[in-house]
Amino acid sequence: DQQVKQNSPSLSVQEGRISILNCDYTNSMFDYFLWYKKYPAEGPTFLISISSIKDKNEDGRFTVFLNKSAKHLSLHIVPSQPGDSAVYFCAAGGGNAGNMLTFGGGTRLMVKP
Amino acid sequence: DAGVIQSPRHEVTEMGQEVTLRCKPISGHNSLFWYRQTMMRGLELLIYFNNNVPIDDSGMPEDRFSAKMPNASFSTLKIQPSEPRDSAVYFCASSLGGQAYGYTFGSGTRLTVV
Numbered sequence: 114d115q116q117v118k119q120n121s122p123s124l125s126v127q128e129g130r131i132s133i134l135n136c137d138y139t140n141s142m143f144d145y146f147l148w149y150k151k152y153p154a155e156g157p158t159f160l161i162s163i164s165s166i167k168d169k170n171e172d173g174r175f176t177v178f179l180n181k182s183a184k185h186l187s188l189h190i191v192p193s194q195p196g197d198s199a200v201y202f203c204a205a206g207g208g209n210a211g212n213m214l215t216f217g218g219g220t221r222l223m224v225k226p
Numbered sequence: 227d228a229g230v231i232q233s234p235r236h237e238v239t240e241m242g243q244e245v246t247l248r249c250k251p252i253s254g255h256n257s258l259f260w261y262r263q264t265m266m267r268g269l270e271l272l273i274y275f276n277n278n279v280p281i282d283d284s285g286m287p288e289d290r291f292s293a294k295m296p297n298a299s300f301s302t303l304k305i306q307p308s309e310p311r312d313s314a315v316y317f318c319a320s321s322l323g324g325q326a327y328g329y330t331f332g333s334g335t336r337l338t339v340v
Contacts, residue, residue, distance in 0.1 A: 149328075154334075157331045214329060216261075
């Protein structure tokens with residue numbers, strides 16, 4: 114049973130446009146959420162996070178939105194750049210999960226010049 | 227800090243052989259995680275240590291997999307005997323714990339079992 118799901122395995126966007134990556138979760142005990150970015154042949158790196166007490170967190174071109182009632186979060190990248198092309202994983206933790214993060218399956222973003 | 231260090235970066239082995247993957251976490255981090263990345267399952271947690279003690283190994287596929295953390299600066303993941311379906315990228319991550327920090331991942335070990 115996947116507690117964190119990323120239903121789009123891939124997304125293609127034109128440079129300069131907005132990229133929206135989506136993530137759904139089932140465990141209502143999760144109380145913090147993170148996005149990781151992964152380039153080929155490298156480990157995932159932390160990108161941005163949000164606590165369940167917030168519904169939005171912004172860091173430069175990256176904004177994460179959290180809709181607790183829908184158990185849904187999204188990552189917006191504006192404007193998208195070719196260097197953003199990578200696999201993006203959402204992750205959730207907290208509550209009865211303790212220190213453990215549960216990851217989604219990832220979405221491969223391709224930003225075309 | 228050099229980050230989380232994994233070795234080897236690549237491992238090709240024959241079915242039935244023993245494979246040992248190694249990880250050195252970031253100094254001072256008290257939690258260590260082993261993950262496996264496959265096309266089908268994405269990033270799946272295999273085992274989690276806190277203060278060198280295994281806390282949750284429910285993700286370990288079967289008895290062929292074992293993990294140890296003899297001290298705060300070293301962990302191993304062993305597969306014996308290895309099978310072709312074990313082929314994947316194995317990541318180690320460490321964390322200081324707490325909600326704000328997330329994990330720092332190593333660069334991974336790409337395992338190919340032929």
